[in-house]
Amino acid sequence: MGQMLSFKLAEEMEKVVQLEKKARQLEEEIRNDVSKQDLVMTEVASRVRKLEELHLREVEDLSKLGERILKEEELSAKQTEEVRQLREDNHTMRDLLLEKGLLHTLPYETLNRVLGYPSQV
Numbered sequence: 001m002g003q004m005l006s007f008k009l010a011e012e013m014e015k016v017v018q019l020e021k022k023a024r025q026l027e028e029e030i031r032n033d034v035s036k037q038d039l040v041m042t043e044v045a046s047r048v049r050k051l052e053e054l055h056l057r058e059v060e061d062l063s064k065l066g067e068r069i070l071k072e073e074e075l076s077a078k079q080t081e082e083v084r085q086l087r088e089d090n091h092t093m094r095d096l097l098l099e100k101g102l103l104h105t106l107p108y109e110t111l112n113r114v115l116g117y118p119s120q121v
Contacts, residue, residue: 097106
C-alpha cells in the first residue's frame with residue numbers, strides 16, 4: 001500500500017510539474033502576444049499621426065486654394081467692371097461724335113473700336 005501511495009504521489013507530482021510547465025508556456029505566449037499587440041498599437045499610432053499630418057496639410061492647401069480663388073474672383077469682378085466702364089466710355093464717345101457730326105470722319109479701325117466691334121488684325 002505504501003508503494004501505491006508513493007506511485008500515486010509521483011503521478012500527482014508529475015501532473016503538477018506538467019501543469020507548471022504549461023503555465024510557464026502560457027505566460028510566455030501571453031507576453032509574446034502583448035509584445036505583438038504593443039508593436040501593432042505603436043504602428044497604428046504612427047499611421048494615425050501621419051494621416052493627421054496629411055489631413056492638416058490638405059486643409060492648409062485647401063485654405064490657400066480658397067484664398068487664391070477668392071482673389072481671382074475679385075480680380076475677375078474688377079476686370080468685368082473695367083470692361084463695363086470701357087464700353088460705357090465707348091458709347092459715350094460714340095454719342096458725342098454722333099452729336100458733333102464727326103463720326104463719319106474717323107478711320108475705319110477707329111470707327112470699329114468706337115462702335116465696340118472687334119478689330120480685324
